[in-house]
Amino acid sequence: MRSLGRFVLLLSVVLGAVAWGASSLFNRQARGWAERDLSMRSRLALEGARPALVEAGTNAARRVLEAIVRDERLMAAAVCTGDGAQVVAAGSLPAGVSCHALPGEARRPGPAGWDQSADGPAGAVHLTVLPVTEEAGGPALMLVHDMSFVDRRAETTRRYTFFAFALVGLVGAVAAAVAARLTWISWTVQLRRVLTAPFRAVEAIAAPRHFQPLLGDVRDLVSSLAAEEARAGSSWTPQRLRHVLRRDLGGESVIVVANREPYIHERGDDGQVKVVHPASGLVTALEPVMRACSGTWIAHGSGSADRDTVDGRDHVRVPPGEEAYDIRRVWLSREEEQGYYYGLANEGLWPLCHIAHAPPEFRASDWEQYRRVNSRFASAVAEEAKTPDPIVLVQDYHFALLPRMLRDLLPRATILTFWHIPWPNAERFGICPWEREVLDGLLGSSIVGFHTQAHCNNFLDSVDRYLESRIDRERHSVVVAGRETLVRPYPISIDWPSRWTSRAAPVAECRAEVRRRLGLAPDALLGVGVDRLDYTKGIDKRLLAVERLLERHPDYQGRFSFVQIAAPSRTIIESYRALNEQVEALATRINDRFARGSWRPVVMLRRHHEPAAIFELYRAADLCYVSSLHDGMNLVAKEFVAARDDLRGVLVLSRFTGAARELSEALIVNPYDIEGASTALATALSMPPDEQEERMRSMRVLVGELNVYRWAGKMLRDATRTRRRDRLASRLSSPGALPS
Numbered sequence: 001m002r003s004l005g006r007f008v009l010l011l012s013v014v015l016g017a018v019a020w021g022a023s024s025l026f027n028r029q030a031r032g033w034a035e036r037d038l039s040m041r042s043r044l045a046l047e048g049a050r051p052a053l054v055e056a057g058t059n060a061a062r063r064v065l066e067a068i069v070r071d072e073r074l075m076a077a078a079v080c081t082g083d084g085a086q087v088v089a090a091g092s093l094p095a096g097v098s099c100h101a102l103p104g105e106a107r108r109p110g111p112a113g114w115d116q117s118a119d120g121p122a123g124a125v126h127l128t129v130l131p132v133t134e135e136a137g138g139p140a141l142m143l144v145h146d147m148s149f150v151d152r153r154a155e156t157t158r159r160y161t162f163f164a165f166a167l168v169g170l171v172g173a174v175a176a177a178v179a180a181r182l183t184w185i186s187w188t189v190q191l192r193r194v195l196t197a198p199f200r201a202v203e204a205i206a207a208p209r210h211f212q213p214l215l216g217d218v219r220d221l222v223s224s225l226a227a228e229e230a231r232a233g234s235s236w237t238p239q240r241l242r243h244v245l246r247r248d249l250g251g252e253s254v255i256v257v258a259n260r261e262p263y264i265h266e267r268g269d270d271g272q273v274k275v276v277h278p279a280s281g282l283v284t285a286l287e288p289v290m291r292a293c294s295g296t297w298i299a300h301g302s303g304s305a306d307r308d309t310v311d312g313r314d315h316v317r318v319p320p321g322e323e324a325y326d327i328r329r330v331w332l333s334r335e336e337e338q339g340y341y342y343g344l345a346n347e348g349l350w351p352l353c354h355i356a357h358a359p360p361e362f363r364a365s366d367w368e369q370y371r372r373v374n375s376r377f378a379s380a381v382a383e384e385a386k387t388p389d390p391i392v393l394v395q396d397y398h399f400a401l402l403p404r405m406l407r408d409l410l411p412r413a414t415i416l417t418f419w420h421i422p423w424p425n426a427e428r429f430g431i432c433p434w435e436r437e438v439l440d441g442l443l444g445s446s447i448v449g450f451h452t453q454a455h456c457n458n459f460l461d462s463v464d465r466y467l468e469s470r471i472d473r474e475r476h477s478v479v480v481a482g483r484e485t486l487v488r489p490y491p492i493s494i495d496w497p498s499r500w501t502s503r504a505a506p507v508a509e510c511r512a513e514v515r516r517r518l519g520l521a522p523d524a525l526l527g528v529g530v531d532r533l534d535y536t537k538g539i540d541k542r543l544l545a546v547e548r549l550l551e552r553h554p555d556y557q558g559r560f561s562f563v564q565i566a567a568p569s570r571t572i573i574e575s576y577r578a579l580n581e582q583v584e585a586l587a588t589r590i591n592d593r594f595a596r597g598s599w600r601p602v603v604m605l606r607r608h609h610e611p612a613a614i615f616e617l618y619r620a621a622d623l624c625y626v627s628s629l630h631d632g633m634n635l636v637a638k639e640f641v642a643a644r645d646d647l648r649g650v651l652v653l654s655r656f657t658g659a660a661r662e663l664s665e666a667l668i669v670n671p672y673d674i675e676g677a678s679t680a681l682a683t684a685l686s687m688p689p690d691e692q693e694e695r696m697r698s699m700r701v702l703v704g705e706l707n708v709y710r711w712a713g714k715m716l717r718d719a720t721r722t723r724r725r726d727r728l729a730s731r732l733s734s735p736g737a738l739p740s
């Protein structure tokens with residue numbers, strides 16, 4: 001608006017000057033015309049009056065002069081002698097005008113007469129003096145015309161000219177402003193098209209000539225980025241991730257918000273504090289990213305010795321001994337934990353998002369606690385932020401409301417929210433009584449990420465159905481209240497090479513040690529399953545498949561054992577307790593049915609295991625069976641692949657995991673199909689070593705490339721583009737950029 005005002009002001013000044021110049025010119029011209037006109041009228045009047053003036057007496061001459069001055073513009077007429085005496089006169093001579101006052105050349109005018117305009121006290125007058133006879137020095141007729149009408153006309157002309165120019169100026173200004181705005185809009189649309197098109201499409205965009213220099217710059221930028229990428233190679237490493245964070249995002253660190261902390265301090269029965277790595281795919285994935293990026297991980301301080309190990313700001317440096325980043329612990333009351341974590345998150349949203357046939361429970365009191373805890377974590381992020389535009393990675397279904405709350409606190413923050421579990425279809429999502437609040441909360445993010453495109457589509461469908469918004473299906477984005485959120489798939493993964501694999505003993509040692517510890521024969525065949533004790537993991541179906549294998553292939557009885565690590569999880573929730581009992585009873589039944597001497601077909605290890613022990617088990621196994629009924633990704637499958645640097649072992653993988661889309665060399669099964677799953681287990685146990693190698697090698701290449709640094713790197717790269725676009729957009733729309 002300011003620039004439009006300046007433009008109109010400048011236009012007014014220029015047009016005012018032109019109007020003034022034009023009206024002065026016109027008035028001068030008009031005055032000249034009027035003088036010529038009056039002079040001509042004077043001559044005509046003399047022609048008519050000459051006989052009376054020459055031949056008649058003074059009285060007759062006066063009558064003629066009186067007749068002449070009846071003309072409204074003639075003020076007076078007089079006959080003067082050559083020496084300035086007045087012979088006869090009619091009308092009223094203005095002050096200062098008389099035969100006597102005429103200059104010498106006017107007293108004796110030549111045949112062409114004498115004319116002059118003069119400004120008197122009563123206005124402008126025009127004098128014409130004409131010889132009455134041809135005789136030199138004879139009488140002359142002086143006619144005095146009122147010229148004030150010329151001034152009046154000039155004034156009117158000036159006014160009209162001014163208004164005409166003002167009107168033209170106004171119309172011109174409006175037209176120019178509209179034209180400028182349209183040009184500006186079209187220019188920014190083209191600019192946006194170029195900046196937001198995939199790099200290769202930039203070439204294909206037909207842009208006007210004046211746009212070419214900018215296009216040239218964009219092309220240079222693209223090729224320099226491409227060259228840099230080529231130099232860096234295609235693989236993602238912690239170094240490359242750090243580089244992207246610092247160079248592209250100008251960030252020295254990130255803030256992660258996740259309910260689960262990566263290191264829990266627990267006080268053991270002996271009173272000693274020990275550090276526990278929780279069983280959580282989220283932690284498995286995020287922890288290496290935080291080591292690479294450094295910063296602060298804000299989480300619920302849930303360990304029994306957590307309060308004893310923080311400083312005055314509730315911070316603790318981790319990993320122990322390496323100290324690469326901070327954990328900031330948030331303390332929750334029992335009511336908060338019950339309502340937010342056990343209630344809304346794990347009895348509401350968790351079953352809502354997983355197709356595992358557990359009905360979700362939604363309680364208003366849980367929702368209240370959920371909102372409260374989200375807001376407490378949002379405040380913690382604002383406290384931890386060192387700049388007004390921090391990079392915040394919000395994790396999982398515990399924090400659906402936090403992105404919007406954070407956006408209100410830190411409008412310029414780059415908020416990347418990742419939903420680690422599936423997103424249901426729109427109809428199922430509508431079961432949630434607070435469906436709008438959840439969607440709107442998430443849309444406070446700059447980017448919302450899911451593991452698969454299918455979950456992104458479900459999310460967009462849910463937004464479409466329950467929220468007023470603009471959805472761009474091509475860009476995969478949602479615009480609410482003028483702010484865009486990208487919705488993108490980022491399949492999560494693990495670090496590569498895995499530090500747990502590089503620290504592990506050789507495979508032969510692991511095989512021998514695990515068999516010895518479990519009391520199995522040194523040549524026993526071993527299957528493993530590693531999960532939290534959760535109904536989405538299909539542990540019961542897995543055990544039924546083992547039972548069916550033994551029924552159909554009795555030769556495996558006494559030779560094959562399945563070890564299931566089942567880490568206790570969410571044990572306060574009734575459905576988890578029931579599952580615990582159900583699985584225990586099932587394992588007992590199968591063991592009772594097939595047990596032979598010291599051999600047991602199922603070994604249930606229902607306690608927490610540290611990663612080193614889990615990796616030892618992976619390396620000792622002949623097969624790993626992941627039987628999730630529904631799983632966003634499932635990182636156990638990828639960990640098993642990472643653990644097998646000997647290229648042996650077979651992965652049997654549920655088709656209902658995100659991982660099944662990537663690891664197609666696994667034996668993909670439907671875990672509900674017990675018959676089919678038992679066939680896959682038999683196929684795995686009899687698979688020739690070279691086929692195992694071939695499958696494992698190809699899966700290792702894939703997991704190595706699609707590692708967790710790539711996951712984080714892709715999100716940060718998309719965030720970089722979003723940041724740049726936001727900055728550009730705010731610069732383009734800022735006052736003074738162009739007429740707005």
Ligand code: G6P
Binds near residue numbers: 279281283396569
């Ligand atoms: C899933 C969730 C994570 C969670 C993990 C362990 O992987 O996506 O957010 O941390 O389960 O569950 P817990 O409730 O023990 O944190």
